[in-house]
Amino acid sequence: MIVGEQKPIAEIKRMVAPYKKLLILGCGTCVSTCFAGGKDEVATLASALRLAFRAEGGEIEVEELTVERQCENEFIQEAAAGAARNSAVLSLACGAGVQAIARRFGRTPVLPGVNTSFIGVLERQGVFTEECIGCGNCELAVFGGICPITRCSKKLLNGPCGGSQGGKCEIDPETDCAWQLIIDRLRVLGQMDNLRTYIPPKDWRSSISGGPRKLVREDLIV
Amino acid sequence: MNPEPQSGLQRVLSEGGFAVTAECGPPRGGNAEVIRDKGRWLKGCVDAVNVTDNQTAIVRMSSIAACVHLQQMGLEPVMQMVTRDRNRIALQSDIMGAYSLGIRNILCLSGDHQTFGSQPDAMNVFDIDSINLLRAVQTMRDEGRDMSGYELDGPPRMFIGAVANPFADPLDYHVIRLAKKIEAGADFIQTQCVYNLERFKEWMRLAREEGLTDRVHILAGVTPLRSLRMTQHMASKVAGMDVPDSVRKRMAGAPRGKVAEEGTRICLETIAELRQIEGVHGVHIMAIGGEEKVSEIVEAAGLTPGPAVA
Ligand code: SF4
Ligand code: SF4
Numbered sequence: 001m002i003v004g005e006q007k008p009i010a011e012i013k014r015m016v017a018p019y020k021k022l023l024i025l026g027c028g029t030c031v032s033t034c035f036a037g038g039k040d041e042v043a044t045l046a047s048a049l050r051l052a053f054r055a056e057g058g059e060i061e062v063e064e065l066t067v068e069r070q071c072e073n074e075f076i077q078e079a080a081a082g083a084a085r086n087s088a089v090l091s092l093a094c095g096a097g098v099q100a101i102a103r104r105f106g107r108t109p110v111l112p113g114v115n116t117s118f119i120g121v122l123e124r125q126g127v128f129t130e131e132c133i134g135c136g137n138c139e140l141a142v143f144g145g146i147c148p149i150t151r152c153s154k155k156l157l158n159g160p161c162g163g164s165q166g167g168k169c170e171i172d173p174e175t176d177c178a179w180q181l182i183i184d185r186l187r188v189l190g191q192m193d194n195l196r197t198y199i200p201p202k203d204w205r206s207s208i209s210g211g212p213r214k215l216v217r218e219d220l221i222v
Numbered sequence: 223m224n225p226e227p228q229s230g231l232q233r234v235l236s237e238g239g240f241a242v243t244a245e246c247g248p249p250r251g252g253n254a255e256v257i258r259d260k261g262r263w264l265k266g267c268v269d270a271v272n273v274t275d276n277q278t279a280i281v282r283m284s285s286i287a288a289c290v291h292l293q294q295m296g297l298e299p300v301m302q303m304v305t306r307d308r309n310r311i312a313l314q315s316d317i318m319g320a321y322s323l324g325i326r327n328i329l330c331l332s333g334d335h336q337t338f339g340s341q342p343d344a345m346n347v348f349d350i351d352s353i354n355l356l357r358a359v360q361t362m363r364d365e366g367r368d369m370s371g372y373e374l375d376g377p378p379r380m381f382i383g384a385v386a387n388p389f390a391d392p393l394d395y396h397v398i399r400l401a402k403k404i405e406a407g408a409d410f411i412q413t414q415c416v417y418n419l420e421r422f423k424e425w426m427r428l429a430r431e432e433g434l435t436d437r438v439h440i441l442a443g444v445t446p447l448r449s450l451r452m453t454q455h456m457a458s459k460v461a462g463m464d465v466p467d468s469v470r471k472r473m474a475g476a477p478r479g480k481v482a483e484e485g486t487r488i489c490l491e492t493i494a495e496l497r498q499i500e501g502v503h504g505v506h507i508m509a510i511g512g513e514e515k516v517s518e519i520v521e522a523a524g525l526t527p528g529p530a531v532a
Contacts, residue, residue, distance in 0.1 A: 154332050158353035159399045161332050162387035163461035170461040171335045183395050195398050201350040
């Protein structure tokens with residue numbers, strides 16, 4: 001899923017200050033799963049903002065709405081009336097959702113209420129880890145199912161750097177060294193030979209380096 | 223390997239000499255005098271000087287420029303190049319430029335992560351890794367082509383080095399990695415500082431068993447410890463460093479005012495032992511911030527720079 005974190009309330013307050021009527025728009029998919037922008041977070045943020053503005057003698061009218069996904073027109077449509085009624089939309093979706101809303105409601109200012117962090121997994125309650133940068137050409141098969149492009153701090157493809165110690169990465173003793181994980185896993189799988197194979201420089205054209213990406217599925221176009 | 227040596231370091235090693243190299247860090251600024259001072263200390267006592275490339279991710283004068291300053295003084299530079307800050311386009315371009323300026327040795331590394339350095343807010347590059355860089359330099363030299371396969375007008379003929387850490391875990395894997403670096407083009411290997419001789423010998427034994435020592439020149443790294451603080455720092459703060467208790471105890475047990483002397487003694491004993499190890503073809507002295515001490519060590523160790531057969 002896309003993992004994100006709600007922005008600090010002070011920053012949100014500054015952003016929404018110029019507007020009298022605000023729609024806080026949640027998203028029921030990824031950001032809901034990581035407790036950053038689902039229905040509950042919309043409600044909590046709405047009360048916090050009302051309280052904060054009231055305490056300072058200011059005023060803001062806040063409307064709440066959460067749609068299933070902010071990255072699909074079918075669901076975005078449900079927010080059309082709310083967007084029209086308010087002077088701004090504070091979207092609690094990921095960066096893609098925020099932009100999809102902005103694109104759809106061209107005359108309404110759309111503000112981001114969440115910092116989009118990464119594509120990751122829920123490792124345990126309250127802990128999320130980054131697993132994939134969406135490089136566009138998945139090579140997990142040679143690396144025992146562990147992505148060095150994402151999880152090695154130096155994106156090394158041919159083995160660990162000299163800083164790997166005790167299974168931890170040189171940048172931080174709390175971070176696992178991806179290469180230690182890869183070596184351990186290849187050992188279990190009996191695929192240590194993969195480590196002897198030279199991995200050529202990555203072709204980054206399929207990644208963001210090749211410019212903004214677009215996926216066209218002719219078979220699905222109607 | 224490069225057929226007719228253009229590199230002095232290569233000549234020393236191919237003629238069976240025991241090479242002595244030293245490390246030199248460029249200044250944080252444009253003052254070439256700093257480099258020249260270090261050059262004066264090192265001149266005549268080492269075969270080559272290894273010039274770091276924004277080491278520990280602290281912004282400094284470029285390695286290429288510092289190499290040229292040393293070369294103008296008659297020293298033989300080894301240009302370090304890390305893949306942290308430049309993509310493949312910039313790396314290849316700088317290698318060609320360095321060659322055109324007379325630089326004949328390169329040491330390929332991935333580089334310390336920028337979060338350690340003076341500008342942790344920088345974006346890193348890591349377009350390719352150190353092994354990809356080795357292969358790229360080898361291809362430029364041996365096939366005369368850049369990474370795209372384009373035939374070069376004046377291929378850079380570099381003597382190619384890589385680093386190895388005999389103390390990183392797991393040990394057996396790091397021998398595989400050494401093999402991979404040799405396969406990718408490394409002619410010489412500079413190791414992490416040796417304090418743990420037992421572990422180093424074990425690593426060398428595994429390397430010999432795999433036949434690797436016949437295919438590459440290994441230069442063992444040494445750094446004289448100068449103080450208890452430095453010992454502590456090396457033991458606990460420097461990534462990939464292995465300072466055993468025995469060394470720490472010796473440093474801690476040295477009488478006041480004699481701590482640096484003890485560090486030098488340990489260093490000299492280490493060099494003496496390293497010379498006995500089959501497959502070790504030289505030492506690389508990293509006298510961090512103490513380049514003026516290198517000549518003392520070289521002299522006391524009885525090392526003489528230059529080819530074996532003069
Ligand atoms: S190889 Fe690419 S697509 Fe596969 S996990 Fe890594 S970044 Fe994601
Ligand atoms: S310590 Fe491991 S994860 Fe960290 S940069 Fe080095 S190889 Fe990559």
